[in-house]
Amino acid sequence: MANRTVTIQDVARYAGVSRTTVSDALNGTGRVSESTREAVTRAADELGYRPNTAAKSLRTSTTGTIGIHLPEAMTRIDYYLQIIFGALETAAIADVDVTLITSRRLGGNARPRVDGVIVIDPLSDDAIAQQLLDLDVPIVTLEQAPGQRPDGVVTADHEGALTELLEHLGERGARAPALLASPAVTDWGVRIQQRYREWCAGRGIPALITERPFGSAPASYAEALRDLFALRPDVDGVICGPAGSALVALDVLEDLDKQVGRDVLVAALVDSTSLVYTDPPITAIDLSPRAAGAACVEVLIDLVRGRRPRGGADVPLPIRVEYRASTAGDATSYR
Amino acid sequence: MANRTVTIQDVARYAGVSRTTVSDALNGTGRVSESTREAVTRAADELGYRPNTAAKSLRTSTTGTIGIHLPEAMTRIDYYLQIIFGALETAAIADVDVTLITSRRLGGNARPRVDGVIVIDPLSDDAIAQQLLDLDVPIVTLEQAPGQRPDGVVTADHEGALTELLEHLGERGARAPALLASPAVTDWGVRIQQRYREWCAGRGIPALITERPFGSAPASYAEALRDLFALRPDVDGVICGPAGSALVALDVLEDLDKQVGRDVLVAALVDSTSLVYTDPPITAIDLSPRAAGAACVEVLIDLVRGRRPRGGADVPLPIRVEYRASTAGDATSYR
DNA sequence: GTGAAAGCGCTAACAA
DNA sequence: TTGTTAGCGCTTTCAC
Numbered sequence: 001m002a003n004r005t006v007t008i009q010d011v012a013r014y015a016g017v018s019r020t021t022v023s024d025a026l027n028g029t030g031r032v033s034e035s036t037r038e039a040v041t042r043a044a045d046e047l048g049y050r051p052n053t054a055a056k057s058l059r060t061s062t063t064g065t066i067g068i069h070l071p072e073a074m075t076r077i078d079y080y081l082q083i084i085f086g087a088l089e090t091a092a093i094a095d096v097d098v099t100l101i102t103s104r105r106l107g108g109n110a111r112p113r114v115d116g117v118i119v120i121d122p123l124s125d126d127a128i129a130q131q132l133l134d135l136d137v138p139i140v141t142l143e144q145a146p147g148q149r150p151d152g153v154v155t156a157d158h159e160g161a162l163t164e165l166l167e168h169l170g171e172r173g174a175r176a177p178a179l180l181a182s183p184a185v186t187d188w189g190v191r192i193q194q195r196y197r198e199w200c201a202g203r204g205i206p207a208l209i210t211e212r213p214f215g216s217a218p219a220s221y222a223e224a225l226r227d228l229f230a231l232r233p234d235v236d237g238v239i240c241g242p243a244g245s246a247l248v249a250l251d252v253l254e255d256l257d258k259q260v261g262r263d264v265l266v267a268a269l270v271d272s273t274s275l276v277y278t279d280p281p282i283t284a285i286d287l288s289p290r291a292a293g294a295a296c297v298e299v300l301i302d303l304v305r306g307r308r309p310r311g312g313a314d315v316p317l318p319i320r321v322e323y324r325a326s327t328a329g330d331a332t333s334y335r
Numbered sequence: 336m337a338n339r340t341v342t343i344q345d346v347a348r349y350a351g352v353s354r355t356t357v358s359d360a361l362n363g364t365g366r367v368s369e370s371t372r373e374a375v376t377r378a379a380d381e382l383g384y385r386p387n388t389a390a391k392s393l394r395t396s397t398t399g400t401i402g403i404h405l406p407e408a409m410t411r412i413d414y415y416l417q418i419i420f421g422a423l424e425t426a427a428i429a430d431v432d433v434t435l436i437t438s439r440r441l442g443g444n445a446r447p448r449v450d451g452v453i454v455i456d457p458l459s460d461d462a463i464a465q466q467l468l469d470l471d472v473p474i475v476t477l478e479q480a481p482g483q484r485p486d487g488v489v490t491a492d493h494e495g496a497l498t499e500l501l502e503h504l505g506e507r508g509a510r511a512p513a514l515l516a517s518p519a520v521t522d523w524g525v526r527i528q529q530r531y532r533e534w535c536a537g538r539g540i541p542a543l544i545t546e547r548p549f550g551s552a553p554a555s556y557a558e559a560l561r562d563l564f565a566l567r568p569d570v571d572g573v574i575c576g577p578a579g580s581a582l583v584a585l586d587v588l589e590d591l592d593k594q595v596g597r598d599v600l601v602a603a604l605v606d607s608t609s610l611v612y613t614d615p616p617i618t619a620i621d622l623s624p625r626a627a628g629a630a631c632v633e634v635l636i637d638l639v640r641g642r643r644p645r646g647g648a649d650v651p652l653p654i655r656v657e658y659r660a661s662t663a664g665d666a667t668s669y670r
Numbered sequence: 671g672t673g674a675a676a677g678c679g680c681t682a683a684c685a686a
Numbered sequence: 687t688t689g690t691t692a693g694c695g696c697t698t699t700c701a702c
Contacts, residue, residue, distance in 0.1 A: 007679055018689045023681055030682095031687060053448050054392035055679030058694050061389070064448070065400075065434065072420065081416050084435065085407065092440040097447050099400065099434040100419065105427040112432050113388050113399070218612050247612045254614060274609040277553050277582045279589055342695055353673045358697060365698095366671055390695035393678050 006049045015043035026051070057113075065097040066300055067114035069132060071123055071214075072102055077243040078272040079289050083120060083142070086293025094301050106131040116304045118296045119145065121186045138303040140296050140313075144187040152299040152313035154292060158188060159195040161285045161319050162239075165267055166199050168283075168321065169237045172329025174265045177237030178208035178228055180221065180245055182269070185214070192241065192269060208232060212242065221245040225252045237265040237327075246275060246282050250326075262330040271322055280325035287319050341384045350378035361386070400432040401635055402449035404467060406458055406549075407437055412578040413607040414624050418455060418477070421628025429636050441466040451639045453631045454480065456521045473638040475631050475648075479522040487634040487648035489627060493523060494530040496620045496654050497574075500602055501534050503618075503656065504572045507664025509600045512572030513543035513563055515556065515580055517604070520549070527576065527604060543567060547577065556580040560587045572600040572662075581610060581617050585661075597665040606657055615660035622654050 012019045017036060024030030025040035032040075043049075057063050068087055070080055084100075091098045101112050106128060116138040122129060124146035132139060133148070140152035169177045184190045193209060200207040210224045221242060229235060229252075238253075240246040246268035250260055258264045261280045268275055271284035295315050302309035309315070347354045352371060359365030360375035367375075378384075392398055403422055405415055419435075426433045436447050441463060451473040457464060457480035464483050467474060475487035504512050519525045528544060535542040545559045556577060564570060564587075573588075575581040581603035585595055593599045596615045603610055606619035630650050637644035644650070 005679095008681095009679080019679090020681075020690080021688060024688090027681085033687065036687080050446065052393070052679050053445070054389055054396070054398070055694090056681080057389035058387070058393050058678090058696085059680045059682085061694075063389070064445070065432075077416075078413075081412075085437070088435055088437045089439060092437060092443055095443050095445040097400075097434045097440075099432045100423055102420070102423045102427060104424060105432070108427050108430050110388070110399070110430040111385060218608070244608055244612065247609060251612055251614055273553070273579055274582060277557075277579065277586050278613075279586055340695095343697095344695080354696080355674080355698085356672060359672090362697090368671060371671080387695050390678090391697080393680085394695080394697045396678080 005052075006047045007052070008049070011040065011044050011047055011049050014047055015040045062304075063113045063115050064095070065099055065114050066091060066297065066304070067099050067101040067112050067117040067135075069101045069117060069119045069128070071121065071128075072104075077270070078274070079243070079270055079287065080120065082289035083293035083296075086290035087118065087297045088293075089290075090294040090297040091301075094297075096297075096301060098297075101132075103128050111135060116140070116300045118142065118300055119150070121188060122146065122148065122150075124185050138300060140300040140303065142292055142296055146185075146187060146190075151303050152296075152309060152315070154295045154299065154315045154317050156287060156292075156317040156319040158191050158285075158319070161321055162192055162195050162269070163199060165239065165283070165285065165321050166196070168323070169239075169265050169267065169327060170203075172265055172327055174237030174329075176205060176208065176232065176235050177239060177265070178210065178232070178235045180224060180228075180238060180240045180242065180249070181209050181211045182241035183211055183214055189241070196239075208235060214242075216242065218244055218248050221248045222252050225249055226256075229256055236263065237267075239267050239269060241269045243270060243272070244274075246284070247278060250278055250282075261326050261328045265327040265329060267327055276324070278326075280328070283324045283327040284322055285319060286322050288317060292317050340387075341382045342387070343384070346375065346379050346382055346384050349382055350375045397639075398448045398450050399430070400434055400449050401426060401632065401639070402434050402436040402447050402452040402470075403631075404436045404452060404454045404463070406456065406463075407439075412605070413609070414578070414605055414622065415455065417624035418628035418631075421625035422453065422632045423628075424625075425629040425632040426636075429632075431632075431636060433632075436467075438463050446470060451475070451635045453477065453635055454485070456523060457481065457483065457485075459520050473635060475635040475638065477627055477631055481520075481522060481525075486638050487631075487644060487650070489630045489634065489650045489652050491622060491627070491652040491654040493526050493620075493654070496656055497527055497530045497604070498534060500574065500618070500620065500656050501531070503658070504574075504600050504602065504662060505538075507600055507662055509572030509664075511540060511543065511567065511570050512574060512600070513545065513567070513570045515559060515563075515573060515575045515577065515584070516544050516546040517576035518546055518549055524576070531574075543570060549577075551577070553579055553583050556583045557587050560584055561591075564591055564593075571598065572602075574602050574604060576604045578605060578607070579609075581619070582613060585613055585617070596661050596663045600662040600664060602662055611659070613661075615663070618659045618662040619657055620654060621657050623652060627652050 012022045025032045025037040119141045122141050122145035138151040141150045179196045182189045197207045212220050268284035271286040275282040299309045347357045360367045360372040454476045457476050459481035473486040476485045477489050514531045517524045532542045547555050603619035606621040610617040634644045
């Protein structure tokens with residue numbers, strides 16, 4: 001009842017047992033009789049005991065915290081926030097804290113205090129990867145890390161989804177679908193471009209890829225698209241990689257007097273709420289970011305606690321194409 | 336050079352001084368001669384010494400971590416991610432970790448380990464606020480907390496910005512601007528509705544407010560707008576509060592055959608990148624989320640470290656209206 | 671200006 | 687099944 005913080009010692013005294021027993025009873029470790037455990041639990045409750053995590057940390061050299069690394073360049077997207085919330089939800093259930101790790105934080109004096117790290121869309125840029133490895137804790141990545149072997153990986157079948165999307169565009173009449181690509185500096189970026197090329201090759205049609213660096217201003221995507229249509233007026237499909245570029249595409253196509261969904265089909269590689277209420281709504285691949293975040297945390301927590309993750313350290317993530325009006329096509333003008 | 340972790344003891348031995356001296360030298364505490372400090376710093380560098388934060392935590396009962404609480408209901412916005420990155424950047428400079436605290440985390444068994452908490456847009460809903468208060472650490476809020484007295488507050492002049500926006504709409508010809516309001520469950524929501532009413536009262540025009548709960552589906556905003564125009568066909572301005580609702584407004588107005596920027600002026604209360612590349616681009620209030628996040632962290636760190644925050648614990652945040660084509664107006668049809 | 675000793679609260683060995 | 691002992695690495699008196 002006192003103002004002083006309640007320690008394990010207090011609980012021990014109150015319950016008439018030793019500190020070890022309290023520790024064992026509360027953590028489920030060691031061998032404690034059911035009656036003792038109950039008594040201890042009750043004592044802890046009554047005294048309002050809260051374990052001191054710093055002491056526990058010092059003793060066990062664990063922190064009860066995991067880190068999530070986000071590349072700062074590509075901050076402004078729904079997608080990341082969804083991943084984070086998925087991760088938070090799952091972490092909360094395991095009583096684990098989540099701290100966000102930016103490049104700048106790694107560059108600072110102190111190291112973040114984490115038991116493990118999740119890296120979202122790792123870049124092939126090694127500088128940060130190396131610093132993360134120096135943390136010397138398990139690493140789980142969302143998508144494969146180009147130059148690195150993480151302890152766990154969550155991956156989606158992007159090739160499958162893109163193929164489905166391309167087939168769909170073909171069915172709806174697009175004969176020359178172009179790709180406004182995200183740079184091939186993430187595994188995702190590489191795989192998308194590769195699959196797109198393969199698909200084009202398989203059809204005997206030219207691969208039309210235009211690319212801009214990460215974090216480019218939307219105006220730069222507009223320019224890329226205008227250049228594309230100037231060069232290849234026959235383009236009748238655009239698949240947009242970078243966040244926000246699909247909105248830009250709508251704008252550009254309107255300027256060019258092309259009707260989206262009929263003259264030109266438009267799709268995005270990353271779904272977001274802003275694609276649903278455009279005119280027309282834009283077909284996109286739902287990357288299930290919430291589930292992705294959750295899956296990463298599950299694998300990482302297993303790894304941290306020394307368990308083999310259920311289903312192994314390589315987890316497939318289901319994703320799907322959301323079909324909307326921007327790829328409706330028009331039977332009268334095509335085929 | 337050994338694999339074993341380097342402790343303060345190792346540094347002390349290597350530098351030929353005591354642990355105390357090393358601690359003082361490295362932390363800038365106590366009285367240490369310049370030469371000793373240099374020698375110690377060099378020794379620490381050479382050995383690759385990294386202070387054990389758990390030990391430090393245990394001893395000082397601080398964590399070197401701050402928490403940011405985000406209401407989960409309103410997750411899907413650019414705005415929050417920007418706040419977070421602003422916070423991370425500033426925290427990194429101070430070698431402070433940032434953990435995200437969700438309602439669920441507070442509901443769990445363990446308490447998050449933080450020295451202080453930032454609450455973004457506190458809801459009048461007390462349940463969470465109370466749990467945060469129980470953490471018994473300094474609290475800084477972005478915007479005033481309805482039922483609570485935080486230790487620090489960062490606030491923007493929303494009344495001023497809204498007034499400016501309303502005046503602008505008036506100048507551009509809008510005589511009956513309506514408000515698609517966010518619920519009055521945050522200080523921001525309350526103040527916006529209040530100012531809007533006052534402004535209307537001052538002009539002797541009716542206040543047209545329509546409101547939907549937080550986290551409503553975009554379709555629900557569409558319905559609200561359609562109802563509004565059915566009831567009041569003379570509405571010639573719409574100010575959109577909820578994230579994404581401005582995009583919906585564009586869609587609805589197109590269906591109603593009203594030209595945005597001329598027949599009806601549209602503006603958003605919260606700017607985001609998706610408002611720039613719509614057709615037309617949408618006028619919005621830039622709430623400077625990055626600066627907001629940074630300001631919150633600065634105040635909180637001062638508070639945590641026992642300093643009086645520079646400029647006091649109440650920090651004004653500059654915000655501004657970004658004028659775009661959606662409120663251009665048309666001299667021929669109005670005035 | 672510097673060092674020795676004490677102890678933050680906890681858990682892992684080991685002994686009983 | 688339970689208790690005793692010994693630290694985890696650090697900072698903080700306090701003595702020199």
